[in-house]
Every structure is written in structure tokens, then in C-alpha cells.
Amino acid sequence: MVRWEPGAVERLHSAALELYATKGFEETTVAEIAQAAGLTERTFFRHFADKREALFGGAELFQQSFLDGIEAAPDGGSPLEIVIAGVSSAARFFSDDRRASSRQRTKVIAANPQLQERELHKMSSLATAMAGALRERGIREPAATLAAESGVTVFRMSFAQWIADGADRSLIDIEQDLFAELTAIAVVRG
Amino acid sequence: MVRWEPGAVERLHSAALELYATKGFEETTVAEIAQAAGLTERTFFRHFADKREALFGGAELFQQSFLDGIEAAPDGGSPLEIVIAGVSSAARFFSDDRRASSRQRTKVIAANPQLQERELHKMSSLATAMAGALRERGIREPAATLAAESGVTVFRMSFAQWIADGADRSLIDIEQDLFAELTAIAVVRG
DNA sequence: TACCTTAATGTCAGTGTCTGTCATCACTGA
DNA sequence: TCAGTGATGACAGACACTGACATTAAGGTA
Numbered sequence: 001m002v003r004w005e006p007g008a009v010e011r012l013h014s015a016a017l018e019l020y021a022t023k024g025f026e027e028t029t030v031a032e033i034a035q036a037a038g039l040t041e042r043t044f045f046r047h048f049a050d051k052r053e054a055l056f057g058g059a060e061l062f063q064q065s066f067l068d069g070i071e072a073a074p075d076g077g078s079p080l081e082i083v084i085a086g087v088s089s090a091a092r093f094f095s096d097d098r099r100a101s102s103r104q105r106t107k108v109i110a111a112n113p114q115l116q117e118r119e120l121h122k123m124s125s126l127a128t129a130m131a132g133a134l135r136e137r138g139i140r141e142p143a144a145t146l147a148a149e150s151g152v153t154v155f156r157m158s159f160a161q162w163i164a165d166g167a168d169r170s171l172i173d174i175e176q177d178l179f180a181e182l183t184a185i186a187v188v189r190g
Numbered sequence: 191m192v193r194w195e196p197g198a199v200e201r202l203h204s205a206a207l208e209l210y211a212t213k214g215f216e217e218t219t220v221a222e223i224a225q226a227a228g229l230t231e232r233t234f235f236r237h238f239a240d241k242r243e244a245l246f247g248g249a250e251l252f253q254q255s256f257l258d259g260i261e262a263a264p265d266g267g268s269p270l271e272i273v274i275a276g277v278s279s280a281a282r283f284f285s286d287d288r289r290a291s292s293r294q295r296t297k298v299i300a301a302n303p304q305l306q307e308r309e310l311h312k313m314s315s316l317a318t319a320m321a322g323a324l325r326e327r328g329i330r331e332p333a334a335t336l337a338a339e340s341g342v343t344v345f346r347m348s349f350a351q352w353i354a355d356g357a358d359r360s361l362i363d364i365e366q367d368l369f370a371e372l373t374a375i376a377v378v379r380g
Numbered sequence: 381t382a383c384c385t386t387a388a389t390g391t392c393a394g395t396g397t398c399t400g401t402c403a404t405c406a407c408t409g410a
Numbered sequence: 411t412c413a414g415t416g417a418t419g420a421c422a423g424a425c426a427c428t429g430a431c432a433t434t435a436a437g438g439t440a
Contacts, residue, residue: 004406004417029396040419045398079375116314117307124310142347142368147375149347153339157332178332185269185337186376194388194435219425233389235427 009047011037016054025112052118065090070133079143083151091172103163127152154178201227206244215302242308255280260323269333273341281362293353317342344368
């Protein structure tokens, strides 16, 4: 007989996602989420820094998959090629059976400006971390940050296409196309 | 004898900037800002949607200067060249005598995550608007969004260099260098 | 002059997010 | 048996933000 049911964080996360999806983010109170998870409001704020964070857990693994890909990239590539290795590595994080849940989560975020702001902040942190990893590999500024920001842009656009209605291509395929488009765009006097 | 002193918005903006800079954003209450401006808390929220917005006024003119530059760009250029026209046009918005005040404002934003999130959101909106302007000029997706996002990235990095300690180059000079770096990075098999 | 309208503000009573503090309870190890 | 320890509950409070209604001075109109 345990005093507390295990998995409090997971229960809070699930309850939050479900309520945000059905009632809307602003229309759900933290007290409601806590009650749905069988806990109190105070406990919610012990596990999540704020009401939004319940939707953004597990970002460390996500970010690490980018950094791993950058570290593992072969030597001698251009900055963008090394970034492509990182973004491709992270694509494995999103197998096709995750598409449905990714779609729901993205829909919730798209419906609320506060959540969009948090999402942008996470992406900005990712770009900063990737730029750091590039510098570790000897790439100097401003090339490191330019390449990292470009990589995050391509990832965001690819992800949006990946979960778009009717889409069925794999994330990594879409990424490759968009990186090709990026190099085409950057040509001056084209 | 006027009943109310004119320039309520400006007074609130100034009071907020000063208090955020001296006490810190989270440490200042809206009531304090309102009192410093000779108004009430309720009036603050009539002029600004939230506590952060007091720092982000006048974004419409700022954004429009990008769009104007895109509209005015000559025909026949690549997507990135048209974006460069927009970003260069906006550089005129930041003459050198604005450097000191830009520096203070940026410092306040850098000191607080909530303000950073709002800043990122504004930049994201700018990129969306620029992509729309590019589409108006016949550029298709995904080229339009890729070019717009790249342009915003270059602008952000240029701006950061422009207000960096000891910097004295003009914003437009820095932008040109970074656009050149961007095209260099994007070359595959470099 | 008296009256009406309007715009900007004030007043007041809320709701909801988030924090600090202390109490509670099961489990653990000595 | 007893002193930690860790997750939670209970409670009070600060502060951001909103809705509803009152107030005031300026301008226009009869």
C-alpha cells in the first residue's frame, strides 16, 4: 500500500493535454488539471514551473538528439552539412507512429499565443545549443549561429509539413527537400 | 485646464522602461508603473494588453519598414535578394543616435525570459508578414518562408552586433556582411 | 443657459496564476 | 523504536488581469 499513486508528473501531463485540447488552454484552470490527476494545485506547480510547461516536458532528449547528430557528423563538411546531420538525427525522434500525437499537441499550441511563445523560446534555445555544438567542432561565429538558426528553421518547416493534413512522407525526406531549397535560395544572382 | 495630462501611453511606457531597467521586470508591479505615470493600474491595462506590451509598442512601423523594402525591390532578383532589400530598408529605422536607447531596451529584455519570449513572438510575426509580402511578389512556398526566416535571422544577429559593447559600425554594414556569410555557409561541398 | 454626448479615466469587486510556509504521512535505515 | 526523507496537502497571500459601473471635462446643440 503506497501512500501516493506513482507517476504524478505523467498524470498531470496527460490531464493537461486532454483538457487543453477539449476546453482550450485559457479556459482550463490548474485546479481542474490537478483534480483530474487526483492531486492538488500546489503539487502541479511543484512539477511544472508554470501552466504552460505541462505541455513541454521531455525537451532535453529532443534537444540532445540534435547535438548527438552534430557530434557524430563526419569531418570536413561545411557548416550547413554538419547541421543537416544534426537535424536528420533528430528526425529519428519522430517516427511515423508519433504523427497523430504530434498533430494533436501542435494543434493545441497553434490555438494559443502563450503556448506559441513558449514553443518559440524552446526552438531558440535549441538553436543556441546547436551553435555551441558547432563551435565545439571548430566552426567560428557568425557561421555557427547562422547555420544553427537555418537548421532550426528547416526543422520547423519540415515538422509543419510532416503533420499537415494528408501528408504521409517521412520527416527526414521533407527535411532533405527543404535543405535543398535553402541552398537554392541563397544563391545570389540566381 | 485639461482634465488629464496628455500622453498617457508615452508616460506609462517611459515609467515601465525605467522601472524595468532599475528594479527588474518581475520586481516591478503594474501598480508602481501606473503610480509613476500618475495613473491607475486599470488605465495601464486599457493601453497595454499585458505587462510586457509596455515595452513593445510601435512594432507596426517597424514591421512596415521591412515590407516597404520588399515591395520596392527591383524585379528579377532571387528570393534572398528581395529579402535583403527589406532588411536593408528596415536598417534605416535604426539610425546611430538610437543606439543607446536600443541598447538599454535590449538589456532589459535580455534579463528576463518572459520578455525574450515576447520578442521572439514579434520576430516570428515579422517573418510571417515578410513571407506574405514575398508571395505577393510571386515567390512560392517554401522559398518565401525560407527566405523570410533567413532574413529575420540575419537581422537579429546584425542588431545584436550593432548594439554590442564597443561596436560602431552602422547596422546596414553589418547586415551586408552577414548576408554574405549566409550565402557562403549554404554552399554544399564547400 | 441648459442639456446631451463622448472619450479618457477612476473605483471596486472579482478570478486565476504562482509562491512561501508549515503540517502530514509513509517509507527507510540505524 | 526513532530520527530522517521525500512527496504531498492546507492555507494564506501577492500580483496580473477583467468586467461593470461611476465620474469628469470637453464639445456640440437647442
